[in-house]
Amino acid sequence: MKIKRTWIIVIVVCLFALAILGTLSFSNDSKDKLDSKALHKDTALQPQLGPKDSQVKLILFGDFKCPYCGDFERQILPKIKKDYIDTDKVELRYVNVLIHGEESKRATRASLAVNKYAPEAYWSFHEALYHAQPKSKEAVSDEEWLTAQLVEKEINALKIKPEQKKQILNTYNDKTFHQQAKHEDQLAKQYKVSKVPSLYVNGQRVEDVSDYKVVKEAIDEALKQQTEK
Structure with a gap:
């Protein structure tokens, strides 16, 4: 009788452990999987590359002052662009996250102004800021390099009309772009x-x-799922 009771306890404990593991597994899955329809709707006005009617959408969250974002931009994104964006298979959208304080905000405001007044030059500016990162990861995070001087230098280097440059330079510090930058950061928080x-x-x-x-x-895998529908 004692042995039987012991086995019952063991079985109950095992079932409880499995239930906990199942809950943890579900929690991790739900964290990694977002509501794609809501996410795509909320990022519809973000800077984008590729066909807008694509059924496969890539949403990239980044910070111009993040060294690992710089690695992604220089090493991974060109491959995505070559294999999937230039071949019209996917659409990419970019969302700014303000992790590194005032420098992140400054770069974000400037990029938003470029996207508004010279959208054709947005990705050139985006790339220029990431390529301006110092070589040392510690320097990217810790040193002050995303200065107003650097941002304005890169704006002036854009191949756009003088009046477009003037609009960007005169307005990127305006309240409108402060609010837009904050909105993008809140979007990242909203989607955890x-x-x-x-x-x-x-x-x-x-x-x-x-x-x-x-x-x-x-x-x-996402492209495969679309072809199977």
């Missing part, structure tokens, strides 16, 4: 984006954005 860079493919977070093989598998 805990780190940058974070890439979501149709609402599913890519586990390792530093490995192009992992990124490619996520995009290919």
